Amino acid sequence: MRKIIGALLVLGICSVICGAAVGMVYAQSSDEKREEFVYGVNAFNGSLYHGTFYPPSVDTLYLLADEINIVSPRKTLLYYWPVTNEYKADWDTLSENVEGVLEIISQGQMIASLQPKDYVIQYPKGITRGDPQIFLGDDAQTKYEQWSDELQAYRFAVAAYYEASRIFTVTLDDKIEAGTITSADDVLVSAPDRPAEFVYSSTKVYRGMPVTLSSGNYEIRLRNGEGEIVENSVKKLVVFQRDRVGVGYTVIPEDKWTTPEDTQRPDEIVYVRSNNVLYLEPYFESEYNEQYFVHLEAPQAPRFGNAGWLWVKEGKFVPNDLQISRGKMWLRAVSFEDYMVRQIPGKALGYEILEWQEGISQGMRERSPDFSAFRLVVDHQIQDIALYLVGDNDVAVGGSSRTLDAVREFGSGELWLPALLPVAVGLAIVGTRRYSLRRYRAVITEASTEQ
């Protein structure tokens, strides 16, 4: 036993010392930038394309199944960035496409040989709204030109707006000087309209291999023009898909609207303080293997020894009414409304949440709502209340149900009372035993005295 423990200790110490020695040797060159082969990847994460790269130190790529992902073999300058414990790429100095064919192998068989293509990724409704579109080959150039034309047109419109505003201001000044303004309408009607904000977003036209695979484990490698495998290009590829979909809620307490909480697990219990008002903002969400998803977005993140599951927030949506029930008894429905937040005037810090219409009627500037949500008033009677959404067909939306439970407020000393139960049980058992032993001894002593 001692020999085994000793051998294990020696082995452990040696491995740490060897590791440290190797690390020190390599550390001497850690400031240098080195030209390296990397895979640049535009990976779809369920709501948008996430650009990242895989240095030689990372041996596995992670991609979502049945989606177009772009893998671009590149040469760049790599340097080590100790602050975040990862490699960074100096794309500005060197970003060179490595020509070749991307081979995808599954169970020892080559299943695809992908040539590079032009691609462009666009967000017609803006990046923050998600819903990306990817165009490949000739379409990429066409769509990029279309975006450029629209951007140009927007710039012209903005220039025209500023010119019109300048003319309007000069004309207004002239009219005021001439005394020809008779009503407020004279000022407002003729004011130029600002062009709508340009949210349409696009990348440039890049080159890469579009990879669309079903979930599974693969291997990839790049074969160059001479038919050789490019150094550092052989990597494992894990293609995965969401495990579940559901509806998450951002829960905003009325008195703490700046610190909302998210409830992401379906059938989770939302414990609430009674006499409280809550706002629930629903959003779509998907559940992924935590290890896979984290490494899809951050390939150099440390590996988890024991990875679990991760709910990932996706797009917001406009739902039907929120249904409230207790057990099988339906109680009521709450409608989805727009809300505005107003800072309370005066010295006291704080906010006030108003319905959008109410805010406008109280003189707030007309603007898009700050958030849209279901409003719930929590009183002390709320116990084991079920919340869920229904679709257009009146069927409950899967993964949208939650339970609401109002917690009773009580003094902190009260809570310790149940801890007395094991004490009481212990005292009863030990006390009974000691009492019976004493009686038993007394009986024996009595019996021996009588003899």
Next chain:
Amino acid sequence: MMMTAVKSAERIRAVVTIHKRDMRLALFGPALHVVTTLSILIAVVIIRNYLNYIKANGIYPMPDLFSFPFRWAIIATGVYLAFSTVVTISRERESGTMELLFYGPVDHVSYVFGKYMAQVTLYLMILALYTVCFLTLSWMARIQLSASFFIMILLSVFTGSYLIAIGIFVSSVSRSVRNATLVFLGIVMGALLIQGIQSWLSNIAPESDYYNPVLLLQQVVSWIQVTLTWLSPFSYLNHGVDEMLRGNMKAFVGTIALAISFCLIFLASSVLGLKFRGVRQ
């Protein structure tokens, strides 16, 4: 045939006798009651923190408010019961009591199962006591105990029994009380600390390159953790609860099946270990 039946009856009688004796020793001593009280106190502290958070922030979404504190209480109790088995068996061997028992109708199988059954019965009794405590807490805070809470209690029966089987195995192959205690505490502390070590290591930013010792250690710790996931009763408990909350009852039942399998493997190994190691000091 007759001989086998007589032998089985003798063995069962020996198991029952050891079971009763160990139960009495544990119940009539103060240590078990101190541990149960402390475990419930830990659980109450955690629940109190949750309730204070809800009071301050208005909300706290979670799968079950009582699940985590209950797990802490039963883990602490399970570790104590397994540890007490380690100490009892090693002490009986050191003092010669074990040898004396084996001159009578006690054999390796009846000894191991008698010890195991005693600790498992105690564990079940404590589970019942904790359930009463948590029911009282839920009534006081007016929080309903969810179905998942009771399913977790069911899972904890199997993971707790597995932990006790590990304790019996360690003591059956150890030479002395000191060795057995050190090995058992090392295993338990290692299993509990490995997760903390991994998150600590992953937050270190080493100034080095690909073959950094910290990265090497991260990898080694990660492999150890994967191995522990397959062996540790704590991991089975957490994994089983997570899968049950995800609605993956197949994985939940699989976790129970694995816990039972490993429990039987460790009990069988304990019998073999006892035969191999012998009953003398």
